[in-house]
Amino acid sequence: MTLKMPSPNGRHILIVVENLPVPLDRRVWLEATSLVQAGYEVSVISPMGRGWVAPYEVIDGVHIYRHTEPPEAHSGAVAYAREYGHALWHWFRLARVVWKRQPFQVIQGCNPPDLIFLLAIWYRLWGVLYMFDHHDVCPELFEAKFGKRGLLYKIMLIWERMTFATATVSMATNGSFREIAMRRGKMAPEDVFVVRSAPRIETFLPGPGDTGYRKGAAHVMGYVGVIGQQEGMDLLVQAAEHLIKTLGQTDVHFVIVGFGPTVGEVKQDVADRGLEAYFTFTGALYGNDMLEALNAVDIGVSPDPKNAMNDISTMNKVMEYMTLEKPVVQFDLTEGRVSAGEASLYARANDPVDFAQKIDTLIRDPQACARMGELGRKRVLEDLSWAHTTPQLLAAYDRIYGKAGK
DSSP: OOOOOOOTTOOEEEEEEOSSOTTTSHHHHHHHHHHHHTTOEEEEEEEOBTTBOOSEEEETTEEEEEEOOOOOOOSSHHHHHHHHHHHHHHHHHHHHHHHHHSOOSEEEEEOSSTTTHHHHHHHGGGTOEEEEEEOOOHHHHHHHHHSOOSHHHHHHHHHHHHHHHHOSEEEESSHHHHHHHHHTSOOOGGGEEEOOOOOOTTTOOOOOOOGGGGTTOSEEEEEESOOSTTSOHHHHHHHHHIIIIISOOOSEEEEEEOOOTTHHHHHHHHHHTTOGGGEEEEEOOOHHHHHHHHTTOSEEEEOOOOSTTGGGOOOHHHHHHHHTTOOEEEEOOHHHHHHHGGGEEEEOTTOHHHHHHHHHHHHTOHHHHHHHHHHHHHHIIIIISHHHHHHHHHHHHHHHHHHHTO
């Protein structure tokens, strides 16, 4: 822990994030530390969780204020009201604590949910502006999670419109999100900046990894990320079964790095199919521990199914595989192709048999694996790394402070 004096230029930003603790939210942490390095004072409000339980601490110059983790909503209006009501109360409580320590000029809201604009509207009374950091398309996220639209979907569209209406400047994770900000959000093009999520290549380095994760298998596939309803883990397990039992690739192993609400269901699915010997679930891994696991695999898999949300989302896992020189297998998603290009094979939408065949293709062609891995890392180094993203982040903040006249 290090203490940091107030920013010499007087610029203080409050970042609010609800769905992950900081610094575990990798995008938010890169943003926060990059802003500190650029001379900004940065405070963050986030939930506790995954071992990060200190209510207040300063890490790498970032002031972090944490509140108890809200109950995650899995279904129904009552569950959502409970989760978001809990978060809202703590945002207002902790923002007041931050303000007393040092007033801020900008609130950066990181969705989901699209409710942080309520905090921004209140602080607008004191001249504070709102920077919307558009992580997810929440209406489509709801549809993907619950498989339906209905009243709550319409409410989320309203929240999204109000979020964009409140925002002075918006940061989009890719071109598709930028288009949404301009089309649905009615934002001016000059006020929407593409700030891509990407690893910091100085610390995310290829290496041999911990070979213990391979379990002696000749070919190892790796997954990193959330294990939830919309991540396609059921499709990955089906693909693994086809690869092993139908295509005859028995000298394989799958390393699953991550956590989430359906991890128990996925493990049961693996057991029911008689595939336990072919899977290792590591749980959540961070930093060097995650690198040791991912560097040990041969192929990175991204089974996120094609739907309205995933088709326009940039998957962090794909960027991480590419950075570590791993060829990728994923379903054919619009932004997936934008990210990976020729560093990936693309299976037919939501077809686990074709997904298995794409893995089989790479297993049988180690030269293609190596070539795709090299292409992926080269693409990240030349176009997609955090070093290429930082100027856009700083430009977005120059824009919003320019509008504030500061």
